[in-house]
Each structure stands twice: as C-alpha cells, then as structure tokens.
C-alpha cells in the first residue's frame with residue numbers, strides 16, 4: 257500500500273542527508289513504526305509520504321501510484337495525518353474541526369453533523385457532550401482524540417501518525433494506543449507511526465524500522481527484533497523496555 261524506493265532528502269544541496277537511501281514497504285492493513293532518536297529522519301520520512309516534504313531522489317508509491325504524479329491537496333485528502341501539536345482551529349467547535357475537510361468537499365451540513373457524531377463516538381468522545389465544545393475546553397488527550405477523528409473523516413485507507421501520543425500522560429497514552437489499535441484493525445487502515453519509544457513500537461507495529469542518522473539500520477517484526485537486534489544501537493533501544501518490565505515484575509513478586 258505504501259512503498260518507498262531508495263528515498264533521499266538533503267536540505268543543503270547534497271552535502272548532508274536528513275534521510276538517506278530509505279526503502280520501505282507497508283502492506284495493506286499493516287502498521288509500520290519508524291523508530292529512532294531525535295534528528296534521525298523519522299518526521300522527514302513520513303512527511304514525504306503525503307508530500308509535505310519533497311524527496312531529493314527516489315520514488316514513493318501509495319496504492320501502487322507514484323505520488324509525484326498526484327495533486328498534493330488531493331493526495332492529502334486520501335491520507336489521514338495525525339501529529340503531536342494537532343492543529344485544531346481554536347474558534348471552531350469540535351464537530352466543525354472534525355468535518356472541516358468534508359465542508360471543503362461540499363458535503364451538506366446535516367450529513368456533516370451526522371458524520372461528526374459518529375466519528376466522535378468512535379474515538380470515545382460522546383458527541384452529546386463534546387460536539388459543541390471549543391478546543392480550549394478540552395484536555396490534551398481529548399484534543400488528540402479530536403485529531404484522530406478529524407484524520408478519519410475522509411475515510412482514508414492510509415494514516416500517518418507523527419508522535420501522536422508524545423505529549424500525553426502515561427495512562428492517557430496507554431488508553432489511546434489501545435483505541436488506535438482497535439480503530440486501525442476495525443477499519444483495516446495501513447499506518448506509519450513515528451515514535452522514539454521502543455515499547456510503543458513493539459506494542460503497536462507489525463513491522464519496526466529503526467532509523468539512525470537518516471538511514472534505516474534494521475527492519476523487522478517486533479519478535480524478530482527482540483530475538484535478534486542485529487545491531488548494537490537496536491539492542492540498546494530494546495534494553496529500556498526490557499529492564500523496566502523486569503524491574504516492575506521483580507517489585508511485584
């Protein structure tokens with residue numbers, strides 16, 4: 257469903273590379289986690305899939321079609337995008353934020369209201385309570401749910417998520433991760449999720465691509481990485497969730 261072929265991105269005419277020779281495939285209905293430290297090229301990679309950033313070289317296919325042949329605005333309507341700062345419009349109600357794209361597409365008001373209510377219920381924000389609120393009247397976790405609902409409004413088959421849970425407290429984060437997984441499976445979404453958290457990648461992804469300094473160091477299923485990290489950096493990333501799990505287990509036994 258998503259294919260990156262030998263993608264490079266340089267911001268300085270080829271002296272350095274933010275992303276270097278990245279090739280990845282995400283089959284339909286699967287979740288790929290792009291995992292790595294700060295500045296490793298994760299966001300740049302994901303933003304090239306919806307043409308917020310243009311690659312220096314290489315090609316990207318979504319649904320088998322080269323995205324450079326597609327109108328960026330239409331492409332972005334087909335691809336849901338969730339990011340940490342969410343970007344809700346402050347003067348619009350939650351319902352209007354969720355269905356803004358549908359309004360731009362000319363969908364009638366009555367149908368938009370119905371769709372907003374469905375989407376809000378789906379992300380566990382009961383519409384009778386939340387639809388008429390303004391973003392400023394929500395908690396961070398609730399705003400992030402609205403961001404999800406908005407990304408789902410145009411019924412995308414592909415979803416890009418850039419650190420969607422990064423700013424949330426651990427309990428809200430855990431709840432939203434589980435809900436994302438439920439919705440992703442229910443709708444059969446193909447997703448790329450950017451994270452620097454190995455535990456999150458292990459829990460949510462079918463395949464993990466570990467990035468460092470713009471390159472993909474290792475690709476594998478969570479099980480494959482756990483059984484054979486194949487690289488010192490990957491092994492170190494795996495140590496933290498393992499050690500935390502063991503410590504918690506020991507404390508409780």
Ligand SMILES: Nc1ncnc2c1ncn2[C@@H]1O[C@H](COP(=O)(O)OP(=O)(O)OP(=O)(O)O)[C@@H](O)[C@H]1O
Nearest residue numbers: 267274275292293294295296297298299300301452
């Ligand atoms: N607009 C830009 N102009 C110049 N350099 C950029 C630009 N955007 C990103 N970079 C550089 O590209 C590299 C990769 O950045 P990117 O945002 O993809 O990293 P990341 O892995 O998502 O990091 P983080 O986890 O901190 O968000 C970094 O060295 C960054 O400084």
